Amino acid sequence: MANSGTTSTLTCLSTSDIITKVVEYGIEVTELEARKFRDNDVDGEAISYGLTETMVAYLFEGSFKKQAKFLQFARQLKEPEPTTTLTFEILPYDCLSPTCQEYRSFPAVFTMPTFPKDIQAKLDAKQPCHKVSTDRHKIVRILHETMAQYTMYPTNSEYIKVAKALIFRYPFLKDMEGNGYTGPTYGRKMMTGYLASKGIRASEGRVGRVLRETNQPYHADRYRRLRNLNPVPYSAEYMGHKLHIDQNEKLVMYEVTHVLAVDGFSSNIVSHSTMPVKNNLTIYQEVYQSAVLRYGMWDQIRVDHGKEFYLTLFMQEKLADYRNNTGRQPYMQTKSTQNHIIERMWPEVAKIGLDRMVQSWNAHRIQGKGIPDQLAHGGCPKRLPADLLPEATDAADCYPQDVGSSLTRVSLFGRNPFATVEHQTAAEQEFARNYADIAELFERAIHNEPAPFQNGIKDLIGIVRRYV
Incomplete structure (x- = not known):
């Protein structure tokens, strides 16, 4: 059956043309759906190759009616014109058997297909086209079409085999995700x-x-390393009942101290900060104040006996009348090892980086509880006006007046070895030229490849010595 005319006309349609035709077909396209069409390069050529049901479900997420109607639209768009030419030929008897229509078995060694010229040129030039959404989607589409020659329902191991073959052929495409x-x-x-x-x-x-x-x-x-954690020695009745704050100083010798604040009910990490050494003003402003302004006032704060929380506890007690349940103590100080909801997280923080850990933790499912982000969605029952939470320096000024004792404002870590700001800037710029992506050192280190990180430290020491 000859259909080259229809196919060539279809492949000439741009993404905007396709969206226009979809609307003309009677499918309402929202701005979000239109953006998905553009971001994923859904043009006439893509439709001619054949979009899978999963792809269509992504384009029209949440509407079975739109998905079904679009699949019908795509089929009609690919159908030949009414005037067609039929050519008959006598086939060998073997090809009349059902096995002739079956897929070939998936190969033991997957061979990379030839990509479109623009993509192939980028791959040959070792350009990071996997970081460009349109290029990445084209690569995935071609791989999917190649796999479809063997099976329409690839297994996990077959997906992995293809991904490994791609990375083996183009190692620079290795994506530091997952x-x-x-x-x-x-x-x-x-x-x-x-x-x-x-x-x-x-x-x-x-x-x-x-x-x-x-x-x-x-x-x-x-x-x-699986182990049973001790049961949490307390319970929280609702979002805003208890806020747990703790710090990790295992990297303090490298000028890194992490502080986390976690809601006891939802287990949501509501705020966090990284500082050279623990500091009252920084913890108050970046951990306590930011959490309260965003979510509301907690009934009680749980911390250890460290002095770095004094300003936070002072403000919590000062604002105690604004809590949802004023019958509870505004704060409790216990041993850090009893603050299990925080302590169980620190091994993760030390190994993988604070920001990624916070994002992952808040979006993961806790058995018997739910997803922290969803549980914390409504915030605390009691909201607080922003003017009741002063800046850190102003809160520190109130502390000696109300409490009668001094507060450590500045926490020093070492000394600045540079004689001038110009020397420091020049050293930082030289290091940045040699190590444009610090994250790469981190990725290698957590995968038991510490040499790049160690070399970076040695280079930094050498650069500093040249400017001091």
Whole structure:
């Protein structure tokens, strides 16, 4: 059956043309859906190749009617013109058997297909086209079409085989997502949460199977380190009942101190900060104040006996009348080891980076509880006007007047070795030229490749010595 005229006309249609035709067909296209069409390069050529049901479900998420109607629209768009030419030929008897129509078995070694000229040119030039959405979608589309020659329902292992073949052929495409960005400590729950924080929805079961198959040593290591956590020695009745704040100083010798604040009911990490050394003013402003202004006033704060929380506790007690339940103590100080809801997170923080850990934690599912982001959605029952929470310096001025004792305002860490600001700027710029992406050192380090990080430290020391 000759259909070359229809196909050539279809492939000439741009994304805007397709959107216009979809609307003319009677399918209402929202701005978000139109943006998905453009971001994913859904033009006439893409439709001619054949969009899968999963792809269409993404374009029209939440509407089965639109999905079904678009599939019908795409089929009609690809149909030949009414005037067609039929050519008959006698086929061998063997080809009349049902097995002639079956897919070929998936190859043991997957061979990379030839990509479109523009993509192939970028790949040959080792350009990071995987970071450009339109290029990335074209690569995925071609790979999917090649896989469809063997099966329309690839297994996890077949997907992994194709991905590994692509990385083997083009190593620079290796994307530091998944276990690349997060390291070996993420199991199925945290990895599912990390993907959800990036807008990628996947079932925990499928994520778990992929983690097992992609890096067996990491999976075995996580299995060996499984342990039963002690039950939490307290309970929280609602969002805003208890706020737990704790710090981690395991990297303080490198001028890194992490502080987290977690709501006891939802387990949502409501605020966090990284500072050279623990500091009253910084903890108050970047952890306590930011959390209260965003979510509302907590009935009670739980911290350890560290002096770095004095300003936060002072303001919590000063604003005690604005709480939802004023019958509770405004704060409690306990041993840090009893603050289990925070302590159980620090191994993750030390290994994979605070920002990624916070995103993943807040989006992952806690068994028997739910997803922290969803549980914390409404915030605390009691909201607080912003003018009741002064800036850190103003709050510190009130502290000695109300409490009668001094407060450590400035926490020093070492000394600045540079004689002038110009020397410091020149040293920082030279280091930045040699190490444009610090994240790469982090990724390598968490994958048991510390040499690049160590070399970076040595180079930095050498650069500083030249300018002091």
